[in-house]
Amino acid sequence: MSVDPRRRHHDMGGLEAGPIERDEHDKAPWEKRVDALMRLLSDETRALLTVDELRRAIEDLGPQAYDQYRYYERWMAAITALLLEKNVIDVSELGERMAAVEQRQRAARRPPAGSQEGTGND
């Protein structure tokens, strides 16, 4: 017998998965931050999240997001959803903050004053 079609999307045990990637790879800084964030939010003093809630929120992302997102992107999406659900942050606060970060990043990429725009060199 194989895996029952009533399984939920994330419940992939027993499905064909191809070869296993065995190479070690270092985590990107943002991935380490997401990991640290989860640990801080779920520690004993803060106790704002449980790993069980994290899993539930990841499972509820839906098949498309679940497949598209990388490991820590799933964490980030799930942590965000849970913090909104628990009123730790609110939607407009998050929107403002995301726009501010985006602007900061754009400013950092802007060529220094005086340089010719559109030359594409240097």
Add this chain to the structure above:
Amino acid sequence: MTEPTYPVGARVRVKALYPPGHVRTPSYCRGRTGVVERYLGTFPNPEQLAYQHPKPERLPLYRIRFSEPELWESYEGGDGDVLELELYEPWLEPAEEKAP
């Protein structure tokens, strides 16, 4: 620690339930029969913890041993290979003894 309902060596079947929410029982073992390998004590119910339950109940947890060739129809490993899963008691029911 509460007394476990199923002693070591008892044959148990995993309930073939498919609720929509967060569960800790992989679908590939549901409806399958295994043997109690050990009793692990009680733990807060993760299916309640996942939904912010303020006072989750403590559930008995067992390690259940399954036969790999029984689990997978095209299993290519050894006949004696086993797979062990940690499962909470509400997912288990008694199974009849294996026919000789």
